[in-house]
Amino acid sequence: xxxRKPKITTSDDDRADQxxxxxxxxxxxxxxxxxxxxxxxxxxxxxxxxxxxxxxxxNRQHMIKQIDKNIMTALCEQxxxxxxxxxxxxxxxxxxxxxxxxxxxxxxxxxxAKVKSLxxxxxxxxxxxxxxxNVETDSSDESTEDIAAKLVKKGSEQF
Numbered sequence: 734x735x736x737r738k739p740k741i742t743t744s745d746d747d748r749a750d751q752x753x754x755x756x757x758x759x760x761x762x763x764x765x766x767x768x769x770x771x772x773x774x775x776x777x778x779x780x781x782x783x784x785x786x787x788x789x790x791x792n793r794q795h796m797i798k799q800i801d802k803n804i805m806t807a808l809c810e811q812x813x814x815x816x817x818x819x820x821x822x823x824x825x826x827x828x829x830x831x832x833x834x835x836x837x838x839x840x841x842x843x844x845x846a847k848v849k850s851l852x853x854x855x856x857x858x859x860x861x862x863x864x865x866x867n868v869e870t871d872s873s874d875e876s877t878e879d880i881a882a883k884l885v886k887k888g889s890e891q892f
Contacts, residue, residue, distance in 0.1 A: 815844035
């Protein structure tokens with residue numbers, strides 16, 4: 734069984750090590766620009782309202798940055814697709830008059846899976862936030878160059 738993933742939090746009610754990890758993540762990404770609160774022009778309807786409700790909350794938590802724009806856009810688009818598919822199912826039913834399954838059911842299923850995946854990549858679930866928060870507190874971390882050099886050495890030893 735896998736242990737609990739670290740929690741992302743700044744609340745004084747939570748453990749000090751959890752707050753410290755969160756502060757480290759925020760500190761390591763502080764130089765990145767916050768994500769724009771205005772939705773991209775091409776988003777409309779549900780996609781636009783999803784952007785405008787989620788982004789301010791994520792910006793307040795300092796967990797989303799401008800470099801996450803494409804992921805956030807895709808999430809908002811998939812939320813809209815999910816809503817449209819649900820409305821089509823509400824209108825026509827799960828089974829069409831022809832006796833065949835409504836294709837909107839598959840669209841809803843696919844969009845729901847994509848929303849879940851994209852939301853988790855942005856840390857929009859407690860477990861996803863914890864896994865994104867995998868910041869080491871040990872100061873003996875290897876640099877990227879050291880790790881790359883070791884990989885090159887191991888690769889050349891194999892051949």
